[in-house]
Amino acid sequence: MNRYDPKPRELVLIGGGHTHALLLHQLAQAPLQNTAISLITPSPKAPYTGMLPGFIAGHYAREDLDIDLEHLSTQAGGRLVPGKADRLDRAAGVIGGAGFDDMRFDLVSVDIGITSDLPALPGYAEHAVSAKPLGAYARRWQDWLTKVEDGALRPDVVVLGAGVAGVELALAMAFRLQAHAPVLRIIDRGRALPNIGHFARRRLLSHLARFGVEVLEHTQVTAIDADHLHCADGRTIGASFVVGVAGTRPQDWLNGTGLELENGFIKVDHHLRALSDQRVFAVGDCAHMTHAPRPKAGVFAVRQAPFLLANLRAATGGGAWRAYQPQRDYLKLVSLGDKTALADKWGLPLEGRWLWRLKDGIDAKFMQQFRG
Numbered sequence: 165m166n167r168y169d170p171k172p173r174e175l176v177l178i179g180g181g182h183t184h185a186l187l188l189h190q191l192a193q194a195p196l197q198n199t200a201i202s203l204i205t206p207s208p209k210a211p212y213t214g215m216l217p218g219f220i221a222g223h224y225a226r227e228d229l230d231i232d233l234e235h236l237s238t239q240a241g242g243r244l245v246p247g248k249a250d251r252l253d254r255a256a257g258v259i260g261g262a263g264f265d266d267m268r269f270d271l272v273s274v275d276i277g278i279t280s281d282l283p284a285l286p287g288y289a290e291h292a293v294s295a296k297p298l299g300a301y302a303r304r305w306q307d308w309l310t311k312v313e314d315g316a317l318r319p320d321v322v323v324l325g326a327g328v329a330g331v332e333l334a335l336a337m338a339f340r341l342q343a344h345a346p347v348l349r350i351i352d353r354g355r356a357l358p359n360i361g362h363f364a365r366r367r368l369l370s371h372l373a374r375f376g377v378e379v380l381e382h383t384q385v386t387a388i389d390a391d392h393l394h395c396a397d398g399r400t401i402g403a404s405f406v407v408g409v410a411g412t413r414p415q416d417w418l419n420g421t422g423l424e425l426e427n428g429f430i431k432v433d434h435h436l437r438a439l440s441d442q443r444v445f446a447v448g449d450c451a452h453m454t455h456a457p458r459p460k461a462g463v464f465a466v467r468q469a470p471f472l473l474a475n476l477r478a479a480t481g482g483g484a485w486r487a488y489q490p491q492r493d494y495l496k497l498v499s500l501g502d503k504t505a506l507a508d509k510w511g512l513p514l515e516g517r518w519l520w521r522l523k524d525g526i527d528a529k530f531m532q533q534f535r536g
Contacts, residue, residue, distance in 0.1 A: 172200040173270045173480060176259055178249045180205035180233045181275035182212070182462060183447040186469035187476075188233070189533055191240035194473070196480055201242030202267060204249045204259065207299065208234040213462055215527050216298050217499040220305060220336040229302075231534050249276075250417040254441055271479055273445040273472065274430060278460060279413050282324065287388035292324070292406035295333060301407060305337075308405045312344055319346035322393060322403040325410030326352035326379060328360055331368050332498050333409060338375035339501030348377045349401060351393075352410070356381050359459065360496070364506060364513035371500050412460050414450060426452035434487040435475045436468060442479075447472055456490050463494045466530070497523045 175196065177184050180203065191201065211229040218224045237244040247263030252272070259267045280294040293304045311317040319341050323334045334350050341348075350356065350372070356379050357365040372379060384396035393401045414428030424431045424439045430446035431439045434455045438444035448465035458464055471488040478485045496508045497519060505519040 172198050174268055175199050175201050175271045175273070175476065176267055176269040177201065177203045178252075178259065178272060178274045179276035179448075179450070180207070180210040180231075181277050181448040181450075182210075182231075182465045183468050183472060184273065184275040185210060185231050185233065185236060185534065186466065187273075187472055188236035188240040188242070190469065190473050191242075192236070195241055196477060197482060199480055201237070201240055202245050203233060203237045203242060204245045204247055204261065204264065204267070205233055206246065206248045206263075208232070208244055208246070211298050211302065212527070212531060213296075213298055214523075214530070216295075216302070217332045217336040217501075218524075218527075219302065220333060221339045221499070221501055223503065226302060226306070228531075231531070236534060252421040252423075252444075254422060254444070257443075269443070271443050271445070271476065273447065273476070274418075274450055275446070275448045275465075276415050276450050278449040279415065280325070280408050280410065281413065282408050282410065285385065285388065288408065291388045291390055292408055295329065295407055295409045305405075305407075309340070312341070312404075317404045318402075319344045319404070320402045321346060321348045321405045321407070322401060323348070323350045324352075324385065324406065324408045326350045326356035326381065327409065328357065328368075328496065328498060330409035331357060331372065333407065334377050335371060335375060335501035336499060338372075338377055342375075346376075347402070348375070349380055349403075350377060351380045351383050351385055351395075351401075353384055354382060361508050361513060364496075364498075364508040367506060367513055367515060368498065371506075375501060412449070418450070426454070434489065435478075435485050436472055436488055437475065437479075445472060445476065453488075453490065458490050461494070464490050497526075499523065 209230040210233055215224055215229050234244045245264050247261050249259055249261035251260035280296045282288045293301050295301050312319045323330045338348050385393050386396050387394040429452035431454050432446050432451045436445050447468045449460045471486045474486040477483040498506045503520045504517050505523050506515040507519050
């Protein structure tokens with residue numbers, strides 16, 4: 165970019181998700197011409213979600229998870245703007261939010277992920293923490309773990325949500341707490357592990373049993389207090405740490421953008437461009453791919469990055485458009501608490517230490533891109 169051009173095009177990236185991190189890495193090598201780049205994000209560092217279970221289990225240090233967004237922005241010839249966007253005024257071409265002045269945009273890309281909070285559940289905001297965004301969860305976990313190790317709290321844990329993510333985190337916490345005789349429970353309104361193959365489901369349930377994790381299916385939590393939960397059937401369940409993994413909620417402020425949404429997620433086409441505004445792109449979990457709907461999974465966010473770059477370049481008149489077509493199935497690697505993992509694809513599960521080493525190698529390779 166020619167920094168002395170009087171009217172550079174303004175590209176604003178909202179959110180420091182994995183797609184945007186990879187995009188910035190690629191822009192450092194192949195910049196957009198005559199384009200000023202700004203990244204709005206609450207923190208100069210973003211944790212990599214793929215390594216979260218390993219951190220919770222104690223296999224990684226907290227800093228091992230961090231992607232340095234400020235460094236990436238600088239390398240890409242752009243700037244990081246600390247703050248949290250909560251307004252997209254498309255008529256005025258302006259983005260607003262907390263911590264920064266209104267910013268003009270010509271093009272905008274949104275990569276703000278999802279949240280797993282449960283705002284309608286009484287007591288959730290005061291006494292529970294959501295797994296996503298994971299920064300707050302990591303901090304609360306560390307603080308709570310210190311109190312448990314000091315003997316100040318009983319290690320009673322409840323995970324709300326018995327999907328793959330909830331089970332993976334429960335196994336990680338169970339492994340980390342082995343020396344403290346923990347009581348761990350996973351609670352779900354429906355059936356545990358509904359979206360994984362039959363054989364993989366059976367193996368994961370057996371690993372939960374091996375660690376003594378109780379699974380409560382078809383159980384409705386009605387309220388959360390400081391040290392216990394209330395259930396619709398009258399039971400109370402003790403818990404000094406409650407983590408929510410049940411929701412895949414979009415960020416509420418997207419409802420005020422006037423963009424076409426699907427259950428709160430931005431509808432995009434095969435070019436990752438919003439259906440209702442060609443200046444707006446959306447990627448990662450906050451986007452709904454209308455041409456190929458898929459579950460929320462990090463594998464799609466990672467693979468969208470080169471397509472987003474190509475299409476931003478095309479939108480600025482510098483290249484051809486590329487259509488993103490996500491794969492129908494993908495390898496699911498699930499950490500099992502200890503340094504073993506389970507793989508599931510096409511309904512055929514495998515497990516062992518070699519799969520942990522494979523996952524660890526994939527994660528290390530991904531993170532190495534941002535260390536230079």
